[in-house]
Amino acid sequence: MVTIDSAITGGDREIVANVLQAALVDLVDVSLQAKQAHWNVTGPTFRSLHLQLDEVVTLAREHADVVAERAAALGISPDGRVKTLADSVQTPQLDSGYLQAELVAESIAALLLMVVYRFRDYVEQTDEADPVTQDLLIAATQGLEQQHWMFQAMTVES
Numbered sequence: 001m002v003t004i005d006s007a008i009t010g011g012d013r014e015i016v017a018n019v020l021q022a023a024l025v026d027l028v029d030v031s032l033q034a035k036q037a038h039w040n041v042t043g044p045t046f047r048s049l050h051l052q053l054d055e056v057v058t059l060a061r062e063h064a065d066v067v068a069e070r071a072a073a074l075g076i077s078p079d080g081r082v083k084t085l086a087d088s089v090q091t092p093q094l095d096s097g098y099l100q101a102e103l104v105a106e107s108i109a110a111l112l113l114m115v116v117y118r119f120r121d122y123v124e125q126t127d128e129a130d131p132v133t134q135d136l137l138i139a140a141t142q143g144l145e146q147q148h149w150m151f152q153a154m155t156v157e158s
């Protein structure tokens with residue numbers, strides 16, 4: 001079996017391994033759900049939502065790569081296989097079929113907020129275990145919170 005040496009060992013390693021794997025699942029989930037919505041959104045605000053959703057896809061994919069490579073660099077093999085993701089995903093999934101724009105904005109805002117809460121917990125968990133990993137998670141949280149704001153703002157009645 002291949003192993004990679006790391007300065008993070010023992011209980012800290014276990015915390016960081018669990019957090020990074022959970023964060024990877026969350027980010028791939030967000031990227032896939034945002035892409036599903038990007039393809040299926042309908043309604044008068046189609047274009048703005050269609051484009052905004054791809055910003056979420058890009059954000060989630062970029063942070064997923066950072067999180068997975070952080071794990072790998074610490075000797076923790078990241079598991080991004082679709083079966084693993086399907087077995088461990090924690091969020092409600094979008095319905096199949098075309099989706100009405102307002103419902104998309106509400107669903108994606110709710111998804112992002114749920115993931116923001118999870119990431120804030122990951123940030124706390126890694127505070128002492130590994131501040132370098134915590135730094136990456138803080139950056140991801142900032143991006144997720146920014147996108148959450150934009151989607152929630154779309155759902156406000158004028």
Ligand SMILES: [Fe+2]
Pocket residue numbers: 038054
């Ligand atoms: Fe596209």
